[in-house]
Amino acid sequence: MKLVVQVKLLPDEAARAALRETLHACNRAADHASRRAFATGVTGKQPLQRLVYGEVKAMGLSAQPAIHAIRKVAGAYATLKANLKAGNYGPEGSKRRQAVEGKPVRFCKDAAQPFDDRSLSWQIEARTVSIWTVRGRLRGIPFQCSPAQWRMLTAHRRGESDLVLRGGNWYLYATCEVPAPELGDPVGFLGVDLGIVNIATTSDGDRHAGRRLNQVRHRNRRLRQRLQKKGTRSAKRLLRKLSGREARFAADTDHRIAKQLVTEAQRTCRGIALEDLGGIRDRVRLRKPQRVTLHSWSFAQLGAFISYKAVLAGVPMVFVDPRHTSQGCSECHHVSRSNRPDQSTFRCTSCGFAEHADVNAGRNIARRGEVVWAVSHAADDAA
Structure with a gap:
């Protein structure tokens, strides 16, 4: 690679x-x-x-x-x-x-x-x-x-x-x-739910909060607006000085999270399962105040960092269908919008199972990762 x-x-x-x-x-x-x-x-x-x-x-x-x-x-x-x-x-x-x-x-x-x-x-x-x-x-x-x-x-x-x-x-x-090491046969998968409030949440219950990163983005956005409105030479000089600082901070945050996820998967001999979020910005319809947050979400960058670090560590990685991962129950598999009363809460209306919503989604992603891995390797064996 x-x-x-x-x-x-x-x-x-x-x-x-x-x-x-x-x-x-x-x-x-x-x-x-x-x-x-x-x-x-x-x-x-x-x-x-x-x-x-x-x-x-x-x-x-x-x-x-x-x-x-x-x-x-x-x-x-x-x-x-x-x-x-x-x-x-x-x-x-x-x-x-x-x-x-x-x-x-x-x-x-x-x-x-x-x-x-x-x-x-x-x-x-x-x-x-x-x-x-x-x-x-x-x-x-x-x-x-x-x-x-x-x-x-x-x-x-x-x-x-x-x-x-x-x-x-x-x-x-x-x-x-760099020669990539051979991938072993994982004993299971670590499901990772990517989000904005929590940048990454694993099926084990570990949450990497996005509060600090979102605060930095919000502060920088307001500062840019004030400086652009002012338009003086010193304001433009400060804008040039600030250019790229937010992106570097986000990249450093994503690198740290990716390293922790890959290290945990390698330690437990598991693979990593991620949602395939390609095209999400075209599919999702949000109110105007939420659009800036969505379009500054660096999920693709975090996914790329996890991918190459996983390859270097010899950790298998799969991408799964993201549909209904946040609305489906990881215990009884019942799917309903009513299962998700708010951002952080999941409560199944069928079996009563309750869990943090992102952790529940991570468990669903982990299960789908196992299915995708099994199907792909069964096809390889048949060929």
């Missing part, structure tokens, strides 16, 4: 200037290739490369950076096409969709740029890198990372690395190919 390791570069002032000029040059070339792709309708990697390779090289890029700039453009158009097909920009004929379809993809001047091993080399023992720039090859740029990241780079780094400028600091995102 592929993992990304982020390391921080420590360039001097001259190297910083060269790296910035390199990003600007690569993204100017990408913008040119994007305009040509839009005008001609040629967006595939190989056809676009044949069309604009000479033009991009003439803009000051060497062979490999030119190829990667063109491939970055082709990837952006492939993503745009997938989003249009999925209806993420609205139905055909809508103003938003017409605005997106009516202009070429643009790249900001500091957008990330991929480098392969021909234009970027790692000296991992010395903790330095050598990278191509428009001013020539820069050698011996130091980087810093944690001991775990250093071990990952030493053992598993493969393929491309992305040069990223974020918050005035330079980073490299290195791709690592």
